[in-house]
Amino acid sequence: MSRQMVRPGGRSTRVQAAVHAAVRELAAELGRDALTVPLVAQRAGVTPSTIYRRWGDLQELLSDVAVERLRPDTAPRDHGALAEDLAAWAEQFLDEMSSPSGRAYIRDALLGDPDGSNAGRCSAYAAEQIGVVLARAAGRGERTPDVETVIDLVVSPLMYRILFRPGGLTPAYAHRLVERVLAAR
Incomplete structure (x- = not known):
């Protein structure tokens, strides 16, 4: 599912917030280069497949987090x-x-x-x-x-x-x- 097709609000919003927070926290703790989808998923309390379905890959996830931070x-x-x-x-x-x-x-x-x-x-x-x-x-x-x-x-x-x-x-x-x-x- 592409980012444009995700329903706003509800579970989707909670998942995005949890995953974004996990990326920011892990990047601060371990450094950006140490990030992996399974590590982010574990911290966010979601499955790696949730991240892959929503963002495609780690780089697209990092991109989404970056745009939000900008x-x-x-x-x-x-x-x-x-x-x-x-x-x-x-x-x-x-x-x-x-x-x-x-x-x-x-x-x-x-x-x-x-x-x-x-x-x-x-x-x-x-x-x-x-x-x-x-x-x-x-x-x-x-x-x-x-x-x-x-x-x-x-x-x-x-x-x-x-x-x-x-x-x-x-x-x-x-x-x-x-x-x-x-x-x-």
């Missing part, structure tokens, strides 16, 4: 002006995604993503956060770029650098990207 917990803070809001968001995004655990989650999210749905979910998280920042600014009467422009001019270069050229990644770099997107509006 989802923001809260809305971006309101600093009162678009430039400050977007700079603070970009700095936090950079900090979280460029951390060792952030990079590991990105890697896992993409490695177990045969149909691209996890990448789409991660992209939607960023777009949603940016949308909140832009809507607030528009509500204050500020002129704003659109979400896709911010994705192209801020998020895309940050992700490229995080994944392929992590040297020199500083808050100042994120702020320069925000300055460029605001100058382009």
Whole structure:
């Protein structure tokens, strides 16, 4: 059964929560490389076949857990002006995604993503956060770029650098990207 066909709520939700918790706990205790489906199943209190039916293999399970961990917990803070809001968001995004655990989650999210749905979910998280920042600014009467422009001019270069050229990644770099997107509006 693919992830898209699983019924939400009830037993399915409990199984997902237990399996995700088992992955996080075991990874913290033993390290990610020591994880196996039988080990995760035992900790979660399910059979290995439950994991294989739902996720297919360990990499898809790790990918699902990673995508869940990459989802923001809260809305971006309101600093009162678009430039400050977007700079603070970009700095936090950079900090979280460029951390060792952030990079590991990105890697896992993409490695177990045969149909691209996890990448789409991660992209939607960023777009949603940016949308909140832009809507607030528009509500204050500020002129704003659109979400896709911010994705192209801020998020895309940050992700490229995080994944392929992590040297020199500083808050100042994120702020320069925000300055460029605001100058382009």
